[in-house]
Amino acid sequence: MVLIKRQTIRDYGKGLAVVVLLLVIWECAALIINNNYILPTLGEIAEVLLHPFEPVLGGESLVANTLVSLKEVLSGFFIAAALAIPLGLLIGWSSEVQAYLNPAIQLLRPIPPIAWMPFAIAWFGIGINSILFIIVLGAFFPILINTVDGVLSIRIRWIEVAEMFHATTPEKLRTVVFPGALPRIWTGLRVSFAIAWMCVVAAEMLPGTTAGLGFLIMYAYNLGQLDVIGAGMVIIGIIGLGADMLFREGHARFFAWEGKE
Numbered sequence: 001m002v003l004i005k006r007q008t009i010r011d012y013g014k015g016l017a018v019v020v021l022l023l024v025i026w027e028c029a030a031l032i033i034n035n036n037y038i039l040p041t042l043g044e045i046a047e048v049l050l051h052p053f054e055p056v057l058g059g060e061s062l063v064a065n066t067l068v069s070l071k072e073v074l075s076g077f078f079i080a081a082a083l084a085i086p087l088g089l090l091i092g093w094s095s096e097v098q099a100y101l102n103p104a105i106q107l108l109r110p111i112p113p114i115a116w117m118p119f120a121i122a123w124f125g126i127g128i129n130s131i132l133f134i135i136v137l138g139a140f141f142p143i144l145i146n147t148v149d150g151v152l153s154i155r156i157r158w159i160e161v162a163e164m165f166h167a168t169t170p171e172k173l174r175t176v177v178f179p180g181a182l183p184r185i186w187t188g189l190r191v192s193f194a195i196a197w198m199c200v201v202a203a204e205m206l207p208g209t210t211a212g213l214g215f216l217i218m219y220a221y222n223l224g225q226l227d228v229i230g231a232g233m234v235i236i237g238i239i240g241l242g243a244d245m246l247f248r249e250g251h252a253r254f255f256a257w258e259g260k261e
Contacts, residue, residue, distance in 0.1 A: 040227040048231035056228055057219060060211055066235055068211040069200050072128065076135025077196045083136070084143035085185060089173060091144075092151025092181070105144070113138035113199050117206060126208030131200065138199035139192040146188025150181025183255040190247035197240050 023042060030041040052062040060068075091098045091105075113134045120130040154177055161176075204214025213232045220228035 036226060037224050038226070040230055044227040045230035045234065048227050049234060056216060057223060057225060059216070059219070062216075062231060062235065065211055065213050065216045065232075066239075069204065069213045070239070072131055072204075072212065073135060073193075073196045073200045076132045076200070077139050077193055079132070080136045080139035080192060080196070081143055081189060084140050084188075085147050088144045088147025088185075089151055089178060089181070092148040093169075093173065093177060098148075105141070109141045109145070113195075114202050117203070120203075121206065126206065130206060131203040131209070131212075134203040135196050135199045139196040142191040142195060143185065143188040146184045146191070147181060150184030150188075151177055153184065154180040183251065186247070186251050186255060190244065190251070193243050193247070194240055197236060197243075201236060 026039070027042050030036075030039045033039050036044055048056065048062070054061055056062055056065070059065075091101055116134060116137055117130075120133045124130045124133055159172060159176060200212065201214035201217065203209075204212035205218040209215045213236060217229050217232045220226070220232070
């Protein structure tokens, strides 16, 4: 089974021209500045990337740090989804629940997850629990809002058909509302994963963190090793691009019916 269609790859390939242009500009600027403590060349960054299993700056390898970050991101992402999707279905279905919860949601949603870092350390201490808290916070609201919007976008006649067959509320939620809201939920998951990636990098810069791409970037910054920082950024970008391609392909493959009568 092909995960990503050739057309999707070709569409992303068109954007490579812009990426190449940006890389050329980067390389020209690095050669002009001629100071790798300000802007490393692409060759210096590539040198780090070409040895992904070797220890970096006396610590873990690029691969090991990447796996740590991926584990944290996926854990926080799935926890956020498990919390946000049922709550979003409930809020979208019940105007009474929405009236009670919407003000609190709109109050908390604009607060950047990074602003919660002092509270995360105070509540959960230094370590994985604080990192997961930040990731869950960042990933939670995009899924929640899109789930609510998905429920609210359900066609009334779909509900009416279910009622004609005397479906109970749980049956309507399971057979009509949840499947009908899935395209919007999928969009929320796509946005949420990207935010979770950003959150993990920031959260891994917390004091006491010993592994992960965020830790590696901050440690390299303290040592003035911008080539390592650049390598970490490249890995983050590649994983983010790959995840976005999978989500887009999944939407095109499983929800082609969206918008059709």
